[in-house]
Amino acid sequence: MLLTVNGRPRQIDVPDDESLLMTLRERLALTGAKAGCDRGECGACTVHVDGEPVYACLVLTRAIEGAHITTIEGLAATADVLHPVQRAFVSCDAVQCGFCTPGQVMAAVALLERSPSPTEAEIAEAMSGNLCRCGTYPSIRRAILEVVSSRAADPAVLP
Ligand code: FES
Numbered sequence: 001m002l003l004t005v006n007g008r009p010r011q012i013d014v015p016d017d018e019s020l021l022m023t024l025r026e027r028l029a030l031t032g033a034k035a036g037c038d039r040g041e042c043g044a045c046t047v048h049v050d051g052e053p054v055y056a057c058l059v060l061t062r063a064i065e066g067a068h069i070t071t072i073e074g075l076a077a078t079a080d081v082l083h084p085v086q087r088a089f090v091s092c093d094a095v096q097c098g099f100c101t102p103g104q105v106m107a108a109v110a111l112l113e114r115s116p117s118p119t120e121a122e123i124a125e126a127m128s129g130n131l132c133r134c135g136t137y138p139s140i141r142r143a144i145l146e147v148v149s150s151r152a153a154d155p156a157v158l159p
């Protein structure tokens with residue numbers, strides 16, 4: 001079957017019961033999405049499937065044949081330039097152990113793509129499926145708001 005992962009076509013052969021998270025991590029060596037709970041409770045495995053954020057642990061790879069997947073590894077335009085949301089996470093110190101961070105960033109990017117100027121309530125709602133055992137929630141909120149305000153000042157700022 002064919003998947004396009006981070007813009008690159010990948011021809012793979014997977015068993016019917018393999019999750020997208022397993023495919024990404026074990027078959028394609030993309031280990032940014034993390035296996036936290038492996039049962040749809042923590043958000044550490046969040047990736048985008050055809051532009052929508054999903055828990056990769058709950059998606060069967062076979063069910064999304066032909067889909068376009070974006071993982072944290074494919075977010076930045078180039079290896080040297082971080083995505084604006086990644087930059088804001090760094091500047092707002094929104095990372096402690098980092099385990100939840102790829103999923104948090106992917107959820108935040110999806111939010112900002114569908115809602116360029118979210119309210120704090122919208123941010124809380126959109127990010128509620130991504131848990132952080134280190135309690136970085138206030139800094140993550142600040143990072144998202146920083147992207148919103150930099151985009152207000154300069155609409156060319158992605159995403
Ligand atoms: S690992 Fe998928 S939601 Fe926790």
Ligand code: FES
Nearest residue numbers: 096100132133134
């Ligand atoms: S930074 Fe440690 S789990 Fe979120």
